[in-house]
Amino acid sequence: MRTLIRGTAVIGAGGEVTPAMDVVIEGNRFASVVPAGRAQGPFDRTIEGEGRILAPGFVNAHTHLAMTLFRGKARDLPLMRWLEEEVWPVEQKLTAEDVRWFSLLGLVEMIRSGTVAFADMYFFMEETAQAVEEAGLRALLSYGIIAPTTDRIEPELRKAGDFAREWNGAAEGRIATALSPHAPYTCLPELWTKATGLARELKLPIHTHVAETEDEVQRMRAETGRSPVEWLEGLGAFSVPTLAAHCVHVSEKDCDILAAHQVTAVHCPSSNARLACGIAPVADMLKAGVNVTLGTDGPGSSGSLDLMREMRLAALLGKLRQQDPQAISPEVAFSMATQRRAAALGWGNEIGTIAAGRLADGILVAQQGAHMVPGYNPLTDLVYSAVQADVRSVFVNGRMLMDEGRLLTLDEERITAKCRELAQRYR
Amino acid sequence: MRTLIRGTAVIGAGGEVTPAMDVVIEGNRFASVVPAGRAQGPFDRTIEGEGRILAPGFVNAHTHLAMTLFRGKARDLPLMRWLEEEVWPVEQKLTAEDVRWFSLLGLVEMIRSGTVAFADMYFFMEETAQAVEEAGLRALLSYGIIAPTTDRIEPELRKAGDFAREWNGAAEGRIATALSPHAPYTCLPELWTKATGLARELKLPIHTHVAETEDEVQRMRAETGRSPVEWLEGLGAFSVPTLAAHCVHVSEKDCDILAAHQVTAVHCPSSNARLACGIAPVADMLKAGVNVTLGTDGPGSSGSLDLMREMRLAALLGKLRQQDPQAISPEVAFSMATQRRAAALGWGNEIGTIAAGRLADGILVAQQGAHMVPGYNPLTDLVYSAVQADVRSVFVNGRMLMDEGRLLTLDEERITAKCRELAQRYR
Numbered sequence: 001m002r003t004l005i006r007g008t009a010v011i012g013a014g015g016e017v018t019p020a021m022d023v024v025i026e027g028n029r030f031a032s033v034v035p036a037g038r039a040q041g042p043f044d045r046t047i048e049g050e051g052r053i054l055a056p057g058f059v060n061a062h063t064h065l066a067m068t069l070f071r072g073k074a075r076d077l078p079l080m081r082w083l084e085e086e087v088w089p090v091e092q093k094l095t096a097e098d099v100r101w102f103s104l105l106g107l108v109e110m111i112r113s114g115t116v117a118f119a120d121m122y123f124f125m126e127e128t129a130q131a132v133e134e135a136g137l138r139a140l141l142s143y144g145i146i147a148p149t150t151d152r153i154e155p156e157l158r159k160a161g162d163f164a165r166e167w168n169g170a171a172e173g174r175i176a177t178a179l180s181p182h183a184p185y186t187c188l189p190e191l192w193t194k195a196t197g198l199a200r201e202l203k204l205p206i207h208t209h210v211a212e213t214e215d216e217v218q219r220m221r222a223e224t225g226r227s228p229v230e231w232l233e234g235l236g237a238f239s240v241p242t243l244a245a246h247c248v249h250v251s252e253k254d255c256d257i258l259a260a261h262q263v264t265a266v267h268c269p270s271s272n273a274r275l276a277c278g279i280a281p282v283a284d285m286l287k288a289g290v291n292v293t294l295g296t297d298g299p300g301s302s303g304s305l306d307l308m309r310e311m312r313l314a315a316l317l318g319k320l321r322q323q324d325p326q327a328i329s330p331e332v333a334f335s336m337a338t339q340r341r342a343a344a345l346g347w348g349n350e351i352g353t354i355a356a357g358r359l360a361d362g363i364l365v366a367q368q369g370a371h372m373v374p375g376y377n378p379l380t381d382l383v384y385s386a387v388q389a390d391v392r393s394v395f396v397n398g399r400m401l402m403d404e405g406r407l408l409t410l411d412e413e414r415i416t417a418k419c420r421e422l423a424q425r426y427r
Numbered sequence: 428m429r430t431l432i433r434g435t436a437v438i439g440a441g442g443e444v445t446p447a448m449d450v451v452i453e454g455n456r457f458a459s460v461v462p463a464g465r466a467q468g469p470f471d472r473t474i475e476g477e478g479r480i481l482a483p484g485f486v487n488a489h490t491h492l493a494m495t496l497f498r499g500k501a502r503d504l505p506l507m508r509w510l511e512e513e514v515w516p517v518e519q520k521l522t523a524e525d526v527r528w529f530s531l532l533g534l535v536e537m538i539r540s541g542t543v544a545f546a547d548m549y550f551f552m553e554e555t556a557q558a559v560e561e562a563g564l565r566a567l568l569s570y571g572i573i574a575p576t577t578d579r580i581e582p583e584l585r586k587a588g589d590f591a592r593e594w595n596g597a598a599e600g601r602i603a604t605a606l607s608p609h610a611p612y613t614c615l616p617e618l619w620t621k622a623t624g625l626a627r628e629l630k631l632p633i634h635t636h637v638a639e640t641e642d643e644v645q646r647m648r649a650e651t652g653r654s655p656v657e658w659l660e661g662l663g664a665f666s667v668p669t670l671a672a673h674c675v676h677v678s679e680k681d682c683d684i685l686a687a688h689q690v691t692a693v694h695c696p697s698s699n700a701r702l703a704c705g706i707a708p709v710a711d712m713l714k715a716g717v718n719v720t721l722g723t724d725g726p727g728s729s730g731s732l733d734l735m736r737e738m739r740l741a742a743l744l745g746k747l748r749q750q751d752p753q754a755i756s757p758e759v760a761f762s763m764a765t766q767r768r769a770a771a772l773g774w775g776n777e778i779g780t781i782a783a784g785r786l787a788d789g790i791l792v793a794q795q796g797a798h799m800v801p802g803y804n805p806l807t808d809l810v811y812s813a814v815q816a817d818v819r820s821v822f823v824n825g826r827m828l829m830d831e832g833r834l835l836t837l838d839e840e841r842i843t844a845k846c847r848e849l850a851q852r853y854r
Contacts, residue, residue, distance in 0.1 A: 068800070068801075069801065071800070071801065071803075071808065071812060072801070072802065072803045072804040072805075072807040072808045072811070072812065073801075073803045073804070075753075076746065076752040076753055076756065076757075077752050077753070078752055082752075105797055105800055108797035109796075109797045109798045112796075112797065112798070113798075270743065273743035273744070273746055273747050274742075274743055274746060274752060274811070275746075275752050276746040276747060276749070276750050276751055276752040276754070278747070278750070279747060299812075302811075303739075303807075303808070303810075303811025303812040304798060304811065304812050305798070306798065306814070312730075312736075313740070313743070315701075316697065316700035316701055316740070317700070317747075319503065319700055319701060319702075319703040320700050320703060320705065320706060320744075322703070323703050323705070324703055325503040325504055325505055325509075325701060325702050325703040326502075326503055326504070327703070329503065330503075368843065369536075369539075370532055370535035370536045370539065370839060370842070370843055371536045371539070371540075371731060371732070371733065371815075373495070373498070373532055373843045373846050373847060373850075374495075374496065374498065374499070374846055374847050374849075374850030374853075375499065375847065375850075376498075376499045376500045376850065376853075376854060377499040377500070378499075380499040380730075381498065381499045381730070383730075384499070384701070384729075384730025384731065385498060385499065385726075385730040385731050387733070387814060387815045387816065388798075388814045388815075388816065389814065389815065389816035412797060415797070416795065416797055416800045419800050419801055420800060420801050420802065422801075423800075423801030423802075423803065426801075426803075427803060
C-alpha cells in the first residue's frame, strides 16, 4: 500500500514549517518527503495536502481514558477530597463493560483532536487494550497499582505483571506496556522496590504520579525527611525509564534528580489548574535538562482529552509562572505536545518526526478557518489559534484513522449512545 | 416573522439548565419560553432544538477586532515592548481597507464561536461599524484616543465624538458607541476630564484599559502617588459608566473604588497570560462587588476571538490564583462570559436572558460530540469541555446569523481570501 500526501506543508522536528511537500507512506513507514511534484508513483491512494499542515500528531503522555465516565460529574475540589468524595466511591462500582465503552469514547475524542499516542493507567486495562487495538492508536498501557498495605503487594503486582506481559507489543506493535505504582502516597516502599525489579526484568518503563500537590510533598517530608522525588530515587525507582505525571511541586534538587535519571515529566496544566494543585515549574525543569511532555490527565478533572488545549495552556501558564512572555515559546510548547519528546512511551525516535524511514504517524491540520488567517506563522497559529475541528485527518502506523473528519475505525454514534446509557447508573 | 425553536434545553440566568423547552421568537424579541409541545403556532420557521442547548450567547467585552491582522505575527514580548516593537510601527501603515476586511474576518470568527455582542476600540471605526451592520452582531464601538501631548487633545476628541454621535443607535439599534481614552498612560489628565464631560453630555460609556501591567501601576504611583484606578477616580472618569479592560494589578482599595462606581472590569486571561502581565484578581473583585466580564483583547495577543476559551481559562486561572478549586465555579465563569453581566455595553437587562419580552439573542450548542458525553451537567461541560465547533446556530435581534454551521450574513471564503491578500504587505 503506497499513499501520497500531495503538496502539504510539513512541520519539522524543530517546529519549522516547509510548504508544498509530497509525503509518501509505504506500509507503516514514511518512504519519502520531497518537494511537491517530485514523488515517484504509482500510488494506491492520494490525499490532497494543499491548505493543510502535516504535523507528527499529539501525544497525551498521561491520562486515564475511561474516566470520560466522570466528565462533568465531580465538583471542583482539592485533589484528595476530589478522589475520596467524588472518584474512589464511584470507581468501586466500575465494570469491565464501563471501561471498554468509556475507553472507546475517549479514543474518539483523541482521534478527533489529533492525538496519535497516549500513556494510560487505570483498571480493567485489557478492555482499554482491546479498544486501542480496534481504534488504531499507539498506547503505553498499565494497570494502576494501589498497595497501601502489605497484603495488597503480591496480588496487585501479579495483576499488573500479567497485563504487562500479555499485551506488550500487541496490535502490530502499537501497544506497549508499563508498570504503574499509582503514587508514592498510595504504595508502600516494598511495592516500589518490587515493581522496579519487575520492570527491569521485563524491560518495561514505570508510569506514575509524582508531587501533584503541595500537601503530598509536605506529608512525605514530614514522614521521611525527603521529597517524593528524593524518596523514589532512594528506592531505585528511577533506575528504569519513568514517566512522572504532574511534578507540580518539585524543588531545584528534584529537577536535578529527574534530569540525572532521564525521567520524563508529564505536565498536565488543565487538571492541575482545575484542582488548584498549582503550575508545574516547566521552564525550570527544561533548564535543568528534564524531558517534559504534556498530558490531559483523566477527563474527570481536565474535562477534555484535547491535547491542543494543553499545548496552548502550557505556553500561557509557563509565561505566567516565570512572569516572562518568552519563557515557553510556541516551539517549545509544540515539542512538549508531540512525539519528539515522547520516547519514553516505548517507540524511541522511531516516531515523532516526518522523515523517510520513520513510523508513519501524523495529522493533517486545516489552515483555512477564519481563526487561522492570515497565517504568517503556521506553528504559532497551531499553538494559540487552532481548534479541535481543524484536525481533518489522522493516521497511525500508516493507517488512516480519520479522513476529512470521518472516523474510519470507530462507530462514534454507537459509542456515544452506549456511553450515555451506561452513565445512567452513575447519575 | 415567528420562529419556533423546538424542544431545546435552555440555560437560565443562574446557569441552571431546563430540558425540552419550546422557544418562540417574534420579530427581534423572545415571545414565549414554554415546555416542549406547548408553543402556539403557526410559525414561519421551525428550528430543531433537540440535542441542543440554547444559551444567551457570549459577550466579548474587550477586543480590537481588526487586530486579526496581527494574528501569529508578533513575538511574545512584555506589553510595552510588544506595543513599541511589534504593534505601533505596523499600525502606522494601516488603511481603512485593512480595518474593513480584518473586522469582517474577526466577525466570522466571533459568530462561529458563539459571540453575539462585543466591545471594540480601534481606528477607522466607521469601517468596523459598517462591518457590524452587515454581520448582524451587537457592538459597543469607539475610536481609541491616544493623546499624550496637549495638541492631540482637541483633534482626537473631535474624531472620537464625531464617530460616537454618528453611529450610536445605528443598525436597528445593534450598534452603541462609547468614548475611549486608550489608557491612563497614553492620555493626559486634561483629555480624561474633557472626554468624561463629553461622555456625560452624550450619555455614553467610557471603554478603556486599566492596570494591565505592574510596571504601569508602579510608574503611576511614582509620578502621582496614586494607582491608575485612584487616578482615574480623582479625575472623575468613573462618574460615567465605564468598561475597564484588564484590571490585572488592582489593590483591595482599587476593588472598592471600582465597585462603588459600578465600573465593569473586563478580564482578558489569554492576553494577560501570553504577555505575562499576570492573573487578574477576579475572585477578589467579585467579592468586593465589582461586575467582572470577559474579553479576548485583540487577537494579536490572544491569538483568538473565541470567548469560550476565555471562559474556560478564567475558571482555571481563578482557581490557580486563589489556590482554591472552588474559587471560580463553572456557573460564575459562564455568567462572566454572557450578556448577563454585560449591561455596560448598552443594552441593560434587555439582553442576556432567554425570557419572553427580552431581545432575541442566543446560540444553539450541540451536545452530541464525544467530548460532551456523558453529559451529566451541561453547564459544566459547556465551560470545560465544549469546543468552538459545538456552536451550531447563532441569532441576534431575532435574525439568524449562522444556521447549523452555515454563515448567513458573511461570505467567509471571500473574506479570508481578501485578508490573506491584504496581509502580504505586512509579512
